Amino acid sequence: MVIDCHGHYxxxxxxxxxxxxxxxxxxxxxxxxxxxxxxLSISDDELVESLExxxxxxxxERNIDVTVFSPRASWMxxxxxxxxxxxxxxxHCNELISRVCDLYPANFxxxxxxxxxxxxxxxxxVRELRRCVDEMGFVGCNLNPDPTGGSWxxxxxxxPYWWPLFDALCELDVPAMVHVSAACNxxxxxxxxxxxAADTTAFMQALTSGLxxxxxxxxxxxxxxxxxxxxxxxRFKGMAEExxxxxxxxxxxxxxxxxFDTCVYHQAGIDLLVGVxxxxxxxxxxxxxxxxxxxxxxxxxxxDDTKRYVDRADLTDDERTKIFExxxxxxxxxxxxxxxxx
Amino acid sequence: MVIDCHGHYxxxxxxxxxxxxxxxxxxxxxxxxxxxxxxLSISDDELVESLExxxxxxxxERNIDVTVFSPRASWMxxxxxxxxxxxxxxxHCNELISRVCDLYPANFxxxxxxxxxxxxxxxxxVRELRRCVDEMGFVGCNLNPDPTGGSWxxxxxxxPYWWPLFDALCELDVPAMVHVSAACNxxxxxxxxxxxAADTTAFMQALTSGLxxxxxxxxxxxxxxxxxxxxxxxRFKGMAEExxxxxxxxxxxxxxxxxFDTCVYHQAGIDLLVGVxxxxxxxxxxxxxxxxxxxxxxxxxxxDDTKRYVDRADLTDDERTKIFExxxxxxxxxxxxxxxxx
Numbered sequence: 281m282v283i284d285c286h287g288h289y290x291x292x293x294x295x296x297x298x299x300x301x302x303x304x305x306x307x308x309x310x311x312x313x314x315x316x317x318x319x320l321s322i323s324d325d326e327l328v329e330s331l332e333x334x335x336x337x338x339x340x341e342r343n344i345d346v347t348v349f350s351p352r353a354s355w356m357x358x359x360x361x362x363x364x365x366x367x368x369x370x371x372h373c374n375e376l377i378s379r380v381c382d383l384y385p386a387n388f389x390x391x392x393x394x395x396x397x398x399x400x401x402x403x404x405x406v407r408e409l410r411r412c413v414d415e416m417g418f419v420g421c422n423l424n425p426d427p428t429g430g431s432w433x434x435x436x437x438x439x440p441y442w443w444p445l446f447d448a449l450c451e452l453d454v455p456a457m458v459h460v461s462a463a464c465n466x467x468x469x470x471x472x473x474x475x476x477a478a479d480t481t482a483f484m485q486a487l488t489s490g491l492x493x494x495x496x497x498x499x500x501x502x503x504x505x506x507x508x509x510x511x512x513x514x515r516f517k518g519m520a521e522e523x524x525x526x527x528x529x530x531x532x533x534x535x536x537x538x539x540f541d542t543c544v545y546h547q548a549g550i551d552l553l554v555g556v557x558x559x560x561x562x563x564x565x566x567x568x569x570x571x572x573x574x575x576x577x578x579x580x581x582x583x584d585d586t587k588r589y590v591d592r593a594d595l596t597d598d599e600r601t602k603i604f605e606x607x608x609x610x611x612x613x614x615x616x617x618x619x620x621x622x
Numbered sequence: 623m624v625i626d627c628h629g630h631y632x633x634x635x636x637x638x639x640x641x642x643x644x645x646x647x648x649x650x651x652x653x654x655x656x657x658x659x660x661x662l663s664i665s666d667d668e669l670v671e672s673l674e675x676x677x678x679x680x681x682x683e684r685n686i687d688v689t690v691f692s693p694r695a696s697w698m699x700x701x702x703x704x705x706x707x708x709x710x711x712x713x714h715c716n717e718l719i720s721r722v723c724d725l726y727p728a729n730f731x732x733x734x735x736x737x738x739x740x741x742x743x744x745x746x747x748v749r750e751l752r753r754c755v756d757e758m759g760f761v762g763c764n765l766n767p768d769p770t771g772g773s774w775x776x777x778x779x780x781x782p783y784w785w786p787l788f789d790a791l792c793e794l795d796v797p798a799m800v801h802v803s804a805a806c807n808x809x810x811x812x813x814x815x816x817x818x819a820a821d822t823t824a825f826m827q828a829l830t831s832g833l834x835x836x837x838x839x840x841x842x843x844x845x846x847x848x849x850x851x852x853x854x855x856x857r858f859k860g861m862a863e864e865x866x867x868x869x870x871x872x873x874x875x876x877x878x879x880x881x882f883d884t885c886v887y888h889q890a891g892i893d894l895l896v897g898v899x900x901x902x903x904x905x906x907x908x909x910x911x912x913x914x915x916x917x918x919x920x921x922x923x924x925x926d927d928t929k930r931y932v933d934r935a936d937l938t939d940d941e942r943t944k945i946f947e948x949x950x951x952x953x954x955x956x957x958x959x960x961x962x963x964x
Contacts, residue, residue, distance in 0.1 A: 467775075467827070477815070484810075544856070
């Protein structure tokens with residue numbers, strides 16, 4: 281069985297974008313606009329069509345059984361508006377994911393976004409996480425380490441600000457994928473530099489602070505293969521060893537809590553990933569339909585068809601099974617898909 | 623011959639730090655403090671001692687012939703004070719590098735820092751670059767893509783703001799190493815996440831803008847193995863191909879202008895680097911004495927002894943010679959070291 285732990289609903293019907301446009305229009309008039317949650321009118325048929333032509337088609341073509349599915353990451357837009365904006369938007373996005381997973385329980389497992397907002401407390405994120413897990417059966421969440429969209433002037437992940445959320449993650453036994461949204465800073469390209477920078481930054485915040493000592497049961501998935509981390513494994517390993525006496529974690533310590541996905545879009549990158557990161561810490565993922573949708577003209581294969589790279593990597597059958605299925609189930613224990621879908 | 627294109631004077635005598643402390647003290651009283659350049663009293667003997675015990679010792683131990691040598695990157699601190707602060711500081715730092723290279727012309731070749739300052743024009747940087755190259759024989763400069771130290775609220779590298787500097791780089795025929803200084807943002811660890819994020823960000827700014835079309839003779843060295851770029855080569859290649867029609871560069875195009883160093887501190891990382899990046903675009907470097915100074919307990923070897931990794935990589939003799947010497951000479955044509963130093 282192949283479980284893809286990183287998919288976003290990037291192909292939602294146009295009504296979702298229209299709802300967001302209406303929020304933006306109200307905020308343009310009044311940045312402190314509260315408004316109401318309102319409604320979103322999308323039929324089941326529209327959901328089905330948006331998925332059948334995209335994610336479900338690609339699942340079948342690529343022999344992926346299940347996708348751990350969350351709202352479109354680049355649209356989380358936590359920097360837009362205020363905490364009310366973010367709450368209404370997140371609730372709609374999460375409810376849409378819940379409907380998708382109810383329509384296709386064998387194909388998708390739900391992960392929520394959080395209603396984070398710069399300067400706001402983390403309590404509303406805790407509430408939405410509980411609602412999604414307890415009431416709708418979600419199996420994880422996406423946690424944005426920089427809800428400012430590229431100003432990076434909020435509290436780092438080692439600040440007590442985050443602890444109520446970390447406590448809830450542990451209590452509910454769900455992991456967080458640490459994933460920023462689109463940048464609103466012209467220095468960054470969202471999926472090209474900002475995402476990868478955020479992945480590396482979050483990892484480093486965990487390494488220097490040793491924050492998992494206070495949250496030993498918390499699990500993070502760092503997407504996009506961990507940003508720059510596996511490529512610079514020796515750099516991080518050496519820095520951690522030099523600074524262990526001043527409270528840093530060692531890489532081995534972090535491997536109890538941090539996991540990397542396989543969203544690395546070429547064979548040499550996947551080979552490096554599986555060569556340096558412990559196999560137990562690698563979760564299969566492709567992030568389709570996502571940042572790179574084309575085919576490599578040299579191979580005729582889709583760049584984001586990461587299953588091919590894992591299939592070809594120098595791994596034992598047991599190791600490959602861990603990456604494709606076992607590790608994902610261990611990190612997402614609420615994932616209830618049966619062990620065979622066919 | 624082995625030329626290390628990336629070394630910083632991280633071991634300068636204490637008077638240099640004292641000068642900086644005096645600047646900070648004056649700025650604490652008056653943030654718009656102008657002051658005077660003043661003097662820095664360091665004897666030749668003190669320079670010799672600071673180098674013999676560190677960089678020169680390691681050069682000998684590791685069979686490195688020449689180091690392209692610049693002021694300590696983490697101390698450039700362009701965000702500190704104002705343009706006057708930065709001008710006085712940069713002039714002293716560069717003059718110290720010049721003295722080092724005059725003392726050891728066979729061992730070091732000079733590269734300057736620029737007196738960048740957030741909100742200030744780029745003209746003073748152009749002036750200091752010309753002074754260093756024309757009057758003191760410098761062979762390149764370090765260009766900080768985020769002189770704010772981690773706020774990332776200045777102009778991206780594709781803005782016309784930078785063009786006078788780019789014109790000067792081309793006219794003088796010297797490359798720029800794109801290298802940030804220490805972060806003053808608690809979200810970032812300077813050498814762990816900020817450096818690597820900046821490397822990737824600068825690369826992406828070149829990719830999305832196609833800025834080298836307007837500066838076809840300019841050369842950038844992106845340090846630390848290019849940040850996350852080689853690990854995500856397929857991601858960047860695919861994105862560029864998808865967006866070529868909207869003005870992005872292709873990776874092949876960028877390879878006329880962008881070069882990566884070998885500051886990647888483990889064998890698997892170097893193997894990936896030389897496997898995916900064209901050999902002509904890889905320059906040997908170690909950044910010693912730098913971010914990682916310890917030995918890997920598993921191998922007993924220094925993490926930053928990158929020559930060992932390049933020696934062991936799957937390369938032909940001709941390819942290795944290019945990385946160790948030929949490429950560096952091509953990218954730094956003002957480098958005048960004879961082809962044999964022994």
